[in-house]
Amino acid sequence: MSTTTKTNHIGRKISRIRELRGMKQETLAEVMGISQQSISHIENSETLEAEKLGKVAKALGVTKEGIENFSEENVINYFNNFNDNSFSNSQGTFNANNCTFNPLEKLMEVVEENKKLYERLLKAEQEKNIYLEKLLGK
Known part of the structure; x- marks a missing residue:
């Protein structure tokens, strides 16, 4: 040895x-x-x-x-x-990896937040279109 x-x-x-x-x-x-x-x-x-x-x-x-x-x-x-x-x-x-929240609930919260943001963006675009139409109509 x-x-x-x-x-x-x-x-x-x-x-x-x-x-x-x-x-x-x-x-x-x-x-x-x-x-x-x-x-x-x-x-x-x-x-x-x-x-x-x-x-x-x-x-x-x-x-x-x-x-x-x-x-x-x-x-x-x-x-x-x-x-x-x-x-x-x-x-x-x-x-290790003890999840303290439900990942699906978090995902749905993000989806709802994205919907609200999309609706705000859509409303802003519609308002911009109305403003541009008024400018062109004059």
């Missing part, structure tokens, strides 16, 4: 996060405005400057700390703890 410690290979972490997000190297390169070969070079690098790491993190939609602390084990634990619209993390248990 080997007692060597795992290296903190930042490029592999970037690569794995990119893969988990369903993103190709070409897509990440396009978002960052660099070439695919540059992304390949980044993913093969064991370390990365803080500024470049920040740009990669932003393009991936994560934080620098998220990349630095990324591990497959944490991802597996996260999804194993996810159940019944709640998940547990180091700060406790949270309920």
